[in-house]
Amino acid sequence: MASDKVFGFEEVAKHNVTKDCWIIIAGKVYDVTPFMDEHPGGDEVLLAVTGKDATADFEDIGHSDSAREMMEKYHIGQIDASTIPVKRTYVNPQQAPSHVDKDNDFLIKVLQFFVPILILGLAFGIRQYTKAE
Template identity: 65%
Template sequence: MVSAAKMHTFEEVANHNKIKDCWLIISGKVYDVTPFMDEHPGGGEVLLSATAKDATNDFEDIGHSEDARDMLEKYYVGEIDSTTVPGKRTYIPPQQTPFNPNANAKASESLIKILQFLVPLLILGLAVTFRQYTKSE
């Protein structure tokens, strides 16, 4: 007797977005690729970047081999309920570090100290070089 495939919602699959718990949606199927994270030729970060979305295009764009496609079957955990998959993925920009004027002031002070040390050395080096070229034999 063949059992029906387990149906997963997008929200459920999207929650599996960590190195130790990574699920992907590819061609309407859900795969738990957690055991493959360390073995993936592109690294686990590539798999993580394909979470919380339909990763079909990501998978197809790479041009995976038939062996890779066959390998997916051992990670199969069910089907995705297509009615729960958002049409467009909302872009969430990375958090920006707040502007810290004190950090810029400290960087400027460090640069000034470095220049105060290097400029005299540069002048001394130019003077020595100039003296050697202008020396008469």
């Protein structure tokens, strides 16, 4: 069965264009190439989550149950979790902040939540507008 196949992260990351697009969500690999034109947020949204684990992006949007059911037809296998790179950011100790500003921390969290939603809304609006013409 194809869904039993295990892929390494590097192999999945190579499929990052409109005509060949794979994504990783919750440990599963999906070939969403046939869905690119149908995705409500446009193909740009799917392309933006290639080359990483897209689970958080997927969950943040709040997909419907029918969307989750639809995913199964694109499921092609599992990801070998040990091959997913851990993203680490190095901060020079001399540049590290000496204290945490609670107000700025809250603002950053709010922006991290709302900016992707606003971008997706804008992309959806543009897509709807261009379809009407």
